[in-house]
Amino acid sequence: MSEPTLGGHLAAFAADVARDGLPDEVAASTRQRVLDVLGLCVAAHRLDTSAAIIGHVLDQGGHEQATIVGSPQRVTAAQAALANGVLAHSLDYDDTHLPSVLHPSASVVPAALAAAEHAGADGAQTVRAVAVGLEVAVRLGMAGYDQELGNSVFFEHGQHATSITGAMGSAVAASLLYGADEKGVLDALGLTASMASGIIEANRTGGTVKRLHCGLAAQAGVTAAQLVRRGFTGPPTVLEGRFGFFEAWLHGRFFPEAITEGLGKTWAVPDIFFKPYPANHFTHTSVDAGLALRARGVRPDDVASIVIGAPTAVIRTIGAPLETKRAPETGYQAQFSGPYAVVAGLLGGGGLGTGLDDYTDALAQDPVRRALMAKVDVVPDERCDAIYPHQFPAVVTLHTTSGEVLVEEVLTNRGGPQRPLTDDELAQKFRDNVAGRVSDVDADAVRRDIHALETCPRVDDVLSRLSTLTGTTPVDPITPTTEEESA
Template identity: 80%
Template sequence: MIDGPADLRGNPTGDPAGGPTLAQQLARFAASAATDGVPDDVARSVAQRTLDVLGLCVAAHRLPTSTAAIGYVLDQGGHEQASIVGAARRVTATQAAFANGVLAHSLDYDDTHLPSVLHPSASVVPAALAAAEHAGASGELTVRAIAAGLEVAVRLGMAGYDSGLGNSVFFEHGQHATSITGAMGSAVAAGLAYGLDEDGLVHALGLTASLASGILECNRTGGTVKRLHCGTAAQAGVSAAQLVRRGFTGPPTVLEGRFGFFEAWLHGQYFPEAITAGLGEEWSVPGIFFKPYPANHFTHTSVDAGRALAARGVRPEEVARIVLGVPGAVIRTIGEPIEVKRAPQTGYQAQFSGPYAVVAGLLGGGGLGTGLDDYTDELAQDPARRELMAKVEVVADPRCDEIYPFQFPARVSVTTTSGAELLEEVLTNRGGPDRPLSDDELTTKFRDNVAGRLSGAVADAVREEILALCLTTDVTSVLKPLTTFIDQGDHHE
């Protein structure tokens, strides 16, 4: 770990030995991925994540914030360069990246990398697709651009993971690594789609670092601002790549410099080896966790524990007390303030409630166990659910602390009205490498997300084209079926 910032003002390369800076090493990696290709398992994973993101973009049309974001973009006007999911009119590439990024992250159903605890695809995929449409890039280059962008976002996130602390330093500072490092990954992805070379990618990172942002207080006390974060990240990346094409430049020491990215965000405490070790040889992309449930990832094992208790015959009317044991670091997100977490006012607040997650699992739901229709305002305020949530305590569990943040484990104990005590431990997350979602489960998730807006035949055709994205010569034609569909008008929070 770097304990304090190095003063690099006398060395424009940023390296004591005059070697390449971190940004230059990332740019070299990304440029090589674009020209030489990526491993087959990485390309396959990118196609799956692109399908996942686009399905989420369709599903997010149920939210009033999605209507607001798209309306805001359409009001801007401008050249028709790229597509918004669910909007017939094309818009500028930066606006398309923003709108689709907002849609992709709005349901908290997008993928997560651990232990960096960030959601990389919801910004990188929209940025890459928008830039690819604008530039006329091939599907093959688009897949490679997404792969490189995801890897950059994840590695920058991991540079902020402190194993001694057992948590992301970004998170400890109240910063949303998803939007901060996601913007940087988006810049690389968009830059590759636009044809930037190594130097251009360094400049794109240099510009984007001044555009990246995001804070997480909304996770604690409410607000829908977090839904904007991946949109602004994707927009920042595309904007930076376009500005570099027009001549703007950035500092080569943008990451490790005295006034650079890591000093600004992490006060100089970061792990550069997380960026460079195995770069280009060991890929993080296939190990990013897919989400089976549309809620904050910290709550997923709580849902699983609730489902397991229901399978053991526990009935709601028999519950006297529930103790939800989780890693201490996640309590502030899913357990505090406890009064709010036991009585969420909206479906969105319910997505960040540990008590709600246990109850939702215990009562059962749709999709892969709980689905989008299990997180509505009506259910968040349902008296029967609130009665159960009032019996839930959220506590730090030492066993869970040992595992976090490589998994988000939960240990749920129930005391029944007859005095019986039952314990369910869920120590690994479904959707990750230890409990992967099958192709059929990912298809089920996509079909559930687009149900009612795309016909079954169209949904299946889109799925096949997205999974074969590397073979297409026209990204716009692949996205076209997703730009017009039936808006069911089922807006709710």
Template identity: 80%
Template sequence: MTESERTLSQQLAAFAVDAATHGVPAEVVTSVGQRTLDVLGLCVAAHRLPTSAAAIGHVLDQGGHEQATIIGEPTRVTAAQAAFANGVLAHSLDYDDTHLPSVLHPSASVVPAALAAAEHAGASGELTVRAIAVGLEVAVRLGMAGYDSELGNSVFFEHGQHATSITGAMGSAVAAAVVYGLDEQGITDVLGLTASMASGVIEANRTGGTVKRLHCGLAAQAGVTAAQLVRRGFTGPPTVLEGRFGFFQAWLHGQFFPEAVTDGLGTEWSVPGIFFKPYPANHFTHTTVDAGRALRERGLTPEQVAEVVVGVAGSTVRTIGEPIEVKRAPETGYQAQFSGPYAFAAGLFGGGGLGTGLDDYSDELAQDPARRALMAKVSVVAHEVCDEIYPFQFPAVVTVTTTSGEVLVEEVLANRGGPARPLTDDELATKFRDNVAGRVGDDVAAQVSDDVLALHLAPDLASVLRPLSTITHQGESQ
């Protein structure tokens, strides 16, 4: 069969088997190690949330064979349930990585799925790294197939769909299939099954609710489950992506770009260019945080602010600026993570971590009178310059009028953590240490960091994950 005769799923399956067999580029191996460490740190940190306790409690109630590790939980569970729990943990703080311009968060589902399946299968660290790389690439390419360059936005997003969990399920499935040793036909079938399990609605970004925290867990669980079912004989349609009643028709009403799936497949890797998050909040808010920090460094204080106009890409206003009365007065730290006014306040007041940290998005600070007073002065509007750049970056142009009548402008046109403003190895290490601080000892943190960054050399996953099976639980909540 020639390449032109293969369906999209068959081409992705051939790519996955080739990468699993022959390896991936060195820069991809390095990037996968960094992203795995990032995800594990997020899983530890997310134990502060009551939703995390709820998800883990739900899993433990199911019982089952001890196949894989939930981060922070000594009781092992089935691989699919571990993937679910760790996927929930990884995405719950909105601190996980982002691919642009597809605007999806691939690692929070793919990494948990791959780790759970690999631990269950007894796969080597080398194969696990290759599986994660392939899963991330598949998720990103399917996300990009829904990116309309003329529209300047993801068609998934325009339809109210969460591409993160939809394409994340597909990437998770391929990653799990690789560590379970499925061949091209098996991986094609896995994609065929998972397309019936992938889902996600994004309304919670606008008006609240914690359901979004489940999305990457459900995606990871779907991927592992699909791979296991194919091992037992289930099959899927080879045309599941482009077919008349397939994935792209169902989600995008047939408006998709197949070349994004196949062009450069196996030679051009998206993985190293995925953006790390320096701040634990919706990625659309990050440059507004940076603008607030920059104005603080210029000497501006909250008391000097009379009015603030946060200019962003028009497509992001509905997420971080609407309804404005909600965004100016978030009731919880979680709502604050999706608030443009809060992002400016967080930057101007200053915080921990790499500029703002986890403790800067608490319920208490969301309701702090001083921050509320500042947020009441902030408007979020579409800005022409930002529209020209989005969604390759999430820029912000912030204009402040002071009480003395002075007008200050701060432009942040590229996101920190991406290729234009990369985080250093020390900054990534700082983020990991900040995420696990108080929950694991410094020696354990150092050991895990070393082991995960060298994951491709590990004989198996159990020894790498074991130090994170028990953590100290603290009484914080969001």
């Protein structure tokens, strides 16, 4: 009997979990991530791009199979996965795995929920599928993490591991919910590898395309699972083959033991970092440093200069070009700015320290913030380099106008295993995300439903509470403007 391929190992693992279930701590962590994603989908309705993707999806028409969060009109499962994946990732508030530096839940959860609705799956099946999809996405991401380099090879190539491996994890999750066996899961991986993609240049110089990435990944996963049901097949050596996934993306530089070692025994899911702040994860420790300086009594008028010491690898995202990072034009650009992060913390914000209302176009252009950001430098720090990418540390040094030198070292990220968010803090994040769009009664009901998701007979029952939101403008399909387009 031949040795299983890498994809075969993942397919066998998926089938085992679908049959035997999850460890309690993995199931609990998975439920928390489903709740987190649903809150993010609601909160993202404030964005023009959210209206754009929902309008695009409604334009496609098709059978009513699954729910878009915030839309009473049901759409096909693949299109629901697309829309909800875009919503989940659009606020840069979704969870992160380290050191792979990918955001697994924003693609896997929407894909799984859409497939679960379409297939009529129950909550227990859904939780198992989400957990397996997350684990697959993370392990594939870690197979691209080079310990000697100290960074993801995906990232070094300008590739967005989040959407690339997220598509693969989404395919596994969706396949399980459609009832696939081991071969079906392996085939879905084989198909999805030809559909996964994503580049991250928008992190550096702007554009909203990154918001699409998790939606496209979720859509790819659901589509692949559906095509396998209709007879399409993929190569069993899709991952390690001469012309396979790792050769195509990483030019053959990958680490297969990250996929197989401890598979099914040691889970990555509980250690995925939740985000306390709605911004690029590289900026979070700068927010913490700003909050700490504020707690020490520092006022804006006290600031002569601020230096953020950061890992060298993250500076291209949060500190370069420095002139752009000191003067973001939009709230979205502010989410990727180290100078904005430390200033936002220093001025104090909502939520768990800074909240969604602290990242607006108006605040990005606020003269007080601009004046403070002009005093901020972002430089490499050797201590931070030694820790990255297991954490995204910052050493922030503030010189006051009176000559004092104040230093705040934030070497671990809040929301990770060393500084976990409590259940109450995660509940607060959910409440903040749905405030004004979901009634307190329905918000509490959703939280209870997710907490007891394994007992839920149908996922539709949970999502129906979020199909109609208050405080949002209904999105209509684009109306053709010429007789030719109407034909």
